[in-house]
Amino acid sequence: MRRAFAIVVLVAGLMPATLPAQEAAPEKEAVLIGHVSLLDDPRYVQDWGYARLVVPPPIRSVEGAAMALEDMVFVSDAAGIAPVMEAREAADAAEAAAAVTELSAAGAAFVVLDLPGDMVAAVAEATGDLPVTLINATAPEDWLRAACYPSMLHSGPSDRMQMDSFAQYLRAMGWDEILILVGEDPRDAVMAEVLQASLDRLRLAVVEARPFTLAADPEAREGNNVRLLTGGVDYDVVFVADTRGEFARYVPYATQLPRPVIGSVGMTVQAWHWAMARDGATQVSSRFDRQFGRRMTTQDWAAWIAVKGIITAYTRAPERTRESLTGFMRSAAMRLDGSKGVTLNYRTWDGQLRMPMLLASSEAVIAIAPIEGYLHATNTLDTLGVDEAEFVCN
Amino acid sequence: MKKLFTTTALSLALALSPVLAAAFETGQIFVSTERGNEIVVLSPDYEIVARIETSRRPRDMHFNADHTLLYVACGDDDVIDIIDVATLEVIDSIPTGPSPEVFAFSPDETQIFVSNEEDSVLEFIDLATKTVTARVPTGAEPEGVINSLDGTTVFVTSEVADMVHVVDRATARVTKNIIVGTRPRRFVVTPDGAELWVSDELSSEVHVIDIATLEIKEVHTFLPPGFRPEDVTPVGMEVTADGSKMLITLGRANHLAVVDMADRSSVEYVLVGSRAWAVALTADQSTAIVANGLSDDITIIDMATLRPLQSIAVGRTPHSVVIDD
Numbered sequence: 001m002r003r004a005f006a007i008v009v010l011v012a013g014l015m016p017a018t019l020p021a022q023e024a025a026p027e028k029e030a031v032l033i034g035h036v037s038l039l040d041d042p043r044y045v046q047d048w049g050y051a052r053l054v055v056p057p058p059i060r061s062v063e064g065a066a067m068a069l070e071d072m073v074f075v076s077d078a079a080g081i082a083p084v085m086e087a088r089e090a091a092d093a094a095e096a097a098a099a100v101t102e103l104s105a106a107g108a109a110f111v112v113l114d115l116p117g118d119m120v121a122a123v124a125e126a127t128g129d130l131p132v133t134l135i136n137a138t139a140p141e142d143w144l145r146a147a148c149y150p151s152m153l154h155s156g157p158s159d160r161m162q163m164d165s166f167a168q169y170l171r172a173m174g175w176d177e178i179l180i181l182v183g184e185d186p187r188d189a190v191m192a193e194v195l196q197a198s199l200d201r202l203r204l205a206v207v208e209a210r211p212f213t214l215a216a217d218p219e220a221r222e223g224n225n226v227r228l229l230t231g232g233v234d235y236d237v238v239f240v241a242d243t244r245g246e247f248a249r250y251v252p253y254a255t256q257l258p259r260p261v262i263g264s265v266g267m268t269v270q271a272w273h274w275a276m277a278r279d280g281a282t283q284v285s286s287r288f289d290r291q292f293g294r295r296m297t298t299q300d301w302a303a304w305i306a307v308k309g310i311i312t313a314y315t316r317a318p319e320r321t322r323e324s325l326t327g328f329m330r331s332a333a334m335r336l337d338g339s340k341g342v343t344l345n346y347r348t349w350d351g352q353l354r355m356p357m358l359l360a361s362s363e364a365v366i367a368i369a370p371i372e373g374y375l376h377a378t379n380t381l382d383t384l385g386v387d388e389a390e391f392v393c394n
Numbered sequence: 395m396k397k398l399f400t401t402t403a404l405s406l407a408l409a410l411s412p413v414l415a416a417a418f419e420t421g422q423i424f425v426s427t428e429r430g431n432e433i434v435v436l437s438p439d440y441e442i443v444a445r446i447e448t449s450r451r452p453r454d455m456h457f458n459a460d461h462t463l464l465y466v467a468c469g470d471d472d473v474i475d476i477i478d479v480a481t482l483e484v485i486d487s488i489p490t491g492p493s494p495e496v497f498a499f500s501p502d503e504t505q506i507f508v509s510n511e512e513d514s515v516l517e518f519i520d521l522a523t524k525t526v527t528a529r530v531p532t533g534a535e536p537e538g539v540i541n542s543l544d545g546t547t548v549f550v551t552s553e554v555a556d557m558v559h560v561v562d563r564a565t566a567r568v569t570k571n572i573i574v575g576t577r578p579r580r581f582v583v584t585p586d587g588a589e590l591w592v593s594d595e596l597s598s599e600v601h602v603i604d605i606a607t608l609e610i611k612e613v614h615t616f617l618p619p620g621f622r623p624e625d626v627t628p629v630g631m632e633v634t635a636d637g638s639k640m641l642i643t644l645g646r647a648n649h650l651a652v653v654d655m656a657d658r659s660s661v662e663y664v665l666v667g668s669r670a671w672a673v674a675l676t677a678d679q680s681t682a683i684v685a686n687g688l689s690d691d692i693t694i695i696d697m698a699t700l701r702p703l704q705s706i707a708v709g710r711t712p713h714s715v716v717i718d719d
Contacts, residue, residue: 071534071554072554072555073533074532074533074534074552074555074557074571075533075555075556075557075573077571078573280535280554280577283493286512287512287534315556315573335575335576335597336576337553337556337577337596341627341646342596342624343576343596343624379622379624
């Protein structure tokens with residue numbers, strides 16, 4: 001499914017006006033960047049609250065990607081390239097793979113994917129022979145990293161990076177007894193499992209992991225009554241693994257013991273947060289808000305940084321072959337500015353973008369991981385996520 | 395540029411007249427605090443003597459030539475406030491575009507060039523009429539602004555585009571873009587007018603541009619003992635009046651680098667506070683003062699020994715330091 005993308009047209013239209021006065025502009029190299037997302041992505045449904053309450057903010061990562069193109073106009077111009085983005089929406093994995101194939105045929109060396117994890121894998125399998133690098137912006141699954149697709153990078157954070165951020169914070173706060181509540185969605189179990197690995201690494205104790213259910217019948221009260229769910233044991237903090245969020249939102253202020261609630265509600269871990277007010281983050285957020293009339297999310301940031309990284313590589317890599325560009329992106333030579341205070345680049349072993357993570361409430365960034373004091377032999381950002389020594393390709 | 399009062403008659407008059415002296419060479423230190431919405435004024439012996447309430451988020455500051463007025467860019471109210479140095483009160487303000495951060499006066503003090511980081515524009519403001527005479531589009535998040543010594547050229551960084559825009563003052567047009575390191579922040583022009591130094595916060599570099607040719611002639615990197623390259627985030631810079639030393643704050647590496655300009659491979663490091671940003675020198679060059687953005691204090695450094703003497707809490711998020719001497 002092809003979609004005329006208004007923002008891209010607008011960006012292209014603005015280019016001549018914002019270009020600096022210069023001698024006759026030389027011919028620019030066209031650079032096509034693809035963006036493929038899922039039509040009606042279930043992850044981004046907003047009105048999942050009972051009675052169609054709109055709970056989460058809207059997410060359209062393609063707008064983050066579009067802003068990167070505009071942010072980089074001067075850079076692209078100086079580098080003699082003319083980046084254009086073509087955005088496609090696919091109804092399923094087969095359509096997504098077809099879209100990538102068409103974009104590749106049209107000359108795109110990079111396609112940003114905003115798809116659920118299983119579809120990312122399906123697209124990678126179907127297009128593995130094509131000369132195209134896929135940048136997974138929004139699927140957090142660690143098994144996608146461990147699949148070691150040769151032409152894949154990951155610009156959004158992995159589950160493990162998120163859970164390691166929580167673990168560092170809990171250790172630093174001395175909240176070392178954790179009660180985990182796990183939902184019925186398969187992703188909830190993954191979240192709890194990855195958290196367990198992160199807690200193990202920092203020797204934090206899980207008091208108990210208790211399953212919850214949304215069913216309200218009295219027979220299920222051990223699993224649906226928050227006071228019963230959080231009673232009978234002592235703990236420092238409650239971690240709720242609830243991808244959908246419908247149960248999680250009723251847990252804070254309802255626990256048997258007066259303890260903070262984190263995970264899917266309360267304090268969450270994000271790659272981006274609108275309230276981040278350091279390192280130039282406010283300018284990025286306000287540009288986004290001005291352009292799209294909403295707050296920038298983790299997914300918007302991941303698509304933004306993916307495109308920013310592509311254009312940076314075209315500007316600074318030794319050559320403009322795909323091998324040289326991706327080699328540059330996976331090296332310390334790329335010093336990508338994600339407006340989070342440190343430079344970013346992709347890990348050599350799993351193609352994951354290194355980044356600080358934001359531990360945030362609904363209205364403030366409470367802490368930034370790596371938490372001060374967590375050290376690493378080569379790069380403190382590698383305290384978040386599966387490190388090189390423990391990484392195994394499946 | 396500041397005029398030097400060298401005549402003995404004037405010095406004598408100043409020494410004899412405390413009232414007049416209040417407006418000239420008081421030795422007072424002015425620190426803008428971004429989250430404190432005030433300019434903190436310290437006496438030459440580092441006592442806080444006044445707190446001047448300004449518009450919101452005061453950042454870059456400059457005196458007029460005779461030091462009777464102090465101008466301060468206030469990012470959250472879109473103005474440059476004007477402070478009477480004698481009375482330490484805000485007496486006027488100049489409207490600017492959104493979020494003014496850093497500015498420079500033209501050498502003839504008729505114009506202000508100010509970067510508006512929210513809408514990516516370098517504004518030319520006529521000082522007499524307080525009106526905008528030109529708006530030069532820049533790459534996203536413009537920051538550092540400075541003139542060439544002859545006043546014909548204005549340089550401005552774009553933090554997102556990783557470049558220095560060279561702007562012709564007469565036509566208000568960009569004549570060249572120079573790609574530098576990642577997130578270029580601030581400038582210094584050497585006293586001979588030959589070199590433009592640019593701090594690149596995120597690539598841990600300082601680029602030196604030859605102003606005559608507009609080509610990059612040197613790239614410097616810094617590494618205080620015990621730090622990693624990625625910890626080094628250079629921002630503020632100041633050069634001694636004789637051009638013999640360049641002072642560069644290293645941000646999260648919590649040090650000031652002092653470069654020997656004769657032998658540029660020779661660098662000394664001075665421990666300062668958390669996220670060292672702005673740096674200023676006293677007129678006699680004996681003392682450097684560094685503003686530490688994350689520890690909310692300033693550090694006083696003895697330039698003869700390159701030792702930190704003391705740190706003084708000033709207020710929330712110190713941004714810039716200027717000295718009336």
